[in-house]
Amino acid sequence: MGAKFFSSIKWRFIVIYFLLVMAVMAIIGGFIVNRLEDAQLEKVKLDVEETLNSIVNSSTYLTDGNWDESKERIQNTLNEWRFGSEEAVYVIGNGEVPRITASSVNTRDLITGENALTYKELSPKLVLAALEGESTSALREDPGTGARYYHYVMPVRSQDGTVHGVFYMIVNLMMIYSVIEDAQIILTYATVIALIITSILGYFLAQSITGPIHDVTKQAREMAGGNFNQRVVVKSDDEIGQLGSMFNFLTTELEETIGRMDTERSKLETIFSYMAEGVIAVDRRGHLIHANPVAREILDLGEEEMSEDKYWDLKKLNILGINYFEKSSLSGTSQIEIKEGFYNVRYAPYKNEFGGDIGIIVVLQDITQEHNLDILRKDFVANVGHELKTPITTIKSYTETLMSANMERSTALRFLEIINRESDRMNRLVTDLLQLSNMDAKRTRWEIKSLDPYDAVTTAMESVQPLIKEKHHRVILDIPEDVRPFLGDSHGTNQVILNILSNAAKYTSYGGKITVKAKNFGSRVHIEVEDTGIGIPKRDLERIFERFYRVEKGRSRAKGGTGLGLAIAKDVMESMDGRIRIRSEFGVGTTVLLSFPMDKEAL
Numbered sequence: 001m002g003a004k005f006f007s008s009i010k011w012r013f014i015v016i017y018f019l020l021v022m023a024v025m026a027i028i029g030g031f032i033v034n035r036l037e038d039a040q041l042e043k044v045k046l047d048v049e050e051t052l053n054s055i056v057n058s059s060t061y062l063t064d065g066n067w068d069e070s071k072e073r074i075q076n077t078l079n080e081w082r083f084g085s086e087e088a089v090y091v092i093g094n095g096e097v098p099r100i101t102a103s104s105v106n107t108r109d110l111i112t113g114e115n116a117l118t119y120k121e122l123s124p125k126l127v128l129a130a131l132e133g134e135s136t137s138a139l140r141e142d143p144g145t146g147a148r149y150y151h152y153v154m155p156v157r158s159q160d161g162t163v164h165g166v167f168y169m170i171v172n173l174m175m176i177y178s179v180i181e182d183a184q185i186i187l188t189y190a191t192v193i194a195l196i197i198t199s200i201l202g203y204f205l206a207q208s209i210t211g212p213i214h215d216v217t218k219q220a221r222e223m224a225g226g227n228f229n230q231r232v233v234v235k236s237d238d239e240i241g242q243l244g245s246m247f248n249f250l251t252t253e254l255e256e257t258i259g260r261m262d263t264e265r266s267k268l269e270t271i272f273s274y275m276a277e278g279v280i281a282v283d284r285r286g287h288l289i290h291a292n293p294v295a296r297e298i299l300d301l302g303e304e305e306m307s308e309d310k311y312w313d314l315k316k317l318n319i320l321g322i323n324y325f326e327k328s329s330l331s332g333t334s335q336i337e338i339k340e341g342f343y344n345v346r347y348a349p350y351k352n353e354f355g356g357d358i359g360i361i362v363v364l365q366d367i368t369q370e371h372n373l374d375i376l377r378k379d380f381v382a383n384v385g386h387e388l389k390t391p392i393t394t395i396k397s398y399t400e401t402l403m404s405a406n407m408e409r410s411t412a413l414r415f416l417e418i419i420n421r422e423s424d425r426m427n428r429l430v431t432d433l434l435q436l437s438n439m440d441a442k443r444t445r446w447e448i449k450s451l452d453p454y455d456a457v458t459t460a461m462e463s464v465q466p467l468i469k470e471k472h473h474r475v476i477l478d479i480p481e482d483v484r485p486f487l488g489d490s491h492g493t494n495q496v497i498l499n500i501l502s503n504a505a506k507y508t509s510y511g512g513k514i515t516v517k518a519k520n521f522g523s524r525v526h527i528e529v530e531d532t533g534i535g536i537p538k539r540d541l542e543r544i545f546e547r548f549y550r551v552e553k554g555r556s557r558a559k560g561g562t563g564l565g566l567a568i569a570k571d572v573m574e575s576m577d578g579r580i581r582i583r584s585e586f587g588v589g590t591t592v593l594l595s596f597p598m599d600k601e602a603l
């Protein structure tokens, strides 16, 4: 209620109705009262005229003789006529001074002979007009009591037309006005009753209109809050009923549309959340308005970056020269390195429904793996080239010397030995590469069978024996009887153990100790090769299995290594369901652990 009620349609309805009815009643009331007053006055006039005419016509002496002489008769006639208390008749003679000749009032004796023009009860204007021969009337009001009177004058003429005198009649209009007053009171009552009825009817009429509107408003409010379950109750088929039906229809449509949009959005959201690429959206003011989990992870986006008014520079993604007035600048690609990851950046504008560009969507595709593989491939080619170039250069220079100069046989033989050694080196390198390439292509066929640990170690040891001898290493074999056979390919296993033993011998300075242990370990058999060599620095340890990786390139190559041994060992072990691990402490020694699946069937 309160201010709200007074500004409501209901209130306006009531007020307009009220004023309308009041105006109509006032006009009708005024009209009726006026008409009533006129009719009453007309009647009074006719009565008065008739009365006076009757008197004059019934008394012929009035038109004949001198009125002064027939004073008595006139007075008698008036007396006989018996006027009511509201009426008074004065007879005024037309002398030099018009004097009251006779009168119907009680005080007639006192006023007879008075000058009619100065007698306060009479209107001198009317008297003069009548003396001129004119019948007129006038309404006069007693200023003291407020009572109203009807004054009427009638000249009485003789046969020759001269005015003999005047009949002056006064009628108290009290009765008439009390009737009019009663009519006014009745009309006022009627107006009040009509206004009350109007107000009540207006209220209900307004209610019947505003009720449904109120319902619709309420439902609209509910809808704005996301509740679409409400329906307007339609009670009629009129305009308001149609409004309600239309609104219900609108609600259903809107609910369906919003439902569809929700589904679309949730689909998109799921795609965004689970896609492998990072996606962000930046609006034209540079605010980050969307970022999926992958993008948040890649770009390290916290709540702060995602906040409404934080400027987020696209330059961070190598996206430069964005100009929202130039369409071609809004899409393109770039690449970027973030935290050791490499990303392809693709961007394009997104548009609002009016077709204006309102921002940019950026997709970050993780190409770290491809990138690293690419580097690996390039490095690999460079490494192969480099590894082949050194022996070829050596072979070529020694061959040229041999061809160009005469030299002693012993020198020539030494040269040829060098050429032979370098050829072997090249041969080994090519063989290694071919083996790796075969394993990459899964072309290598393994023949998995039961192998004895002691045999496997001693077979490999035979090939390394010359180097061990040369370097005066001490070898300790710790292979107990109860160590179980394991499963593996004999050639592959030999190649792996050989490389590990030769590494141990190569990278341990003169007079070192090499310990080879074998033991059962659950369902597996472990072979460990421990040396007291130069060790491997921690930072190199994780890359030691990469192709061509050597700790100190110069020194390792000098020892005849190509850096493919461990890479091959790892590939071979893995393809035989085995594992290889390296522990090392720089300057102290290295332990390589080989783990094979145990042969459970063999005794």
Ligand SMILES: Nc1ncnc2c1ncn2[C@@H]1O[C@H](COP(=O)(O)OP(=O)(O)OP(=O)(O)O)[C@@H](O)[C@H]1O
Residues within 6 Å of the ligand: 499, 503, 504, 507, 508, 531, 533, 534, 535, 536, 544, 549, 550, 551, 552, 556, 557, 560, 561, 562, 563, 564, 565, 566, 567, 590
């Ligand atoms: N037992 C070890 N002690 C110290 N360093 C080692 C040991 N084993 C391997 N390394 C280091 O790891 C590198 C890689 O070894 P890997 O066997 O793959 O290559 P290589 O021995 O140099 O060459 P290849 O085995 O092809 O003849 C070596 O160059 C060496 O620097």
Ligand SMILES: [Mg+2]
Residues within 6 Å of the ligand: 499, 502, 503, 561, 565, 566
């Ligand atoms: Mg080696």
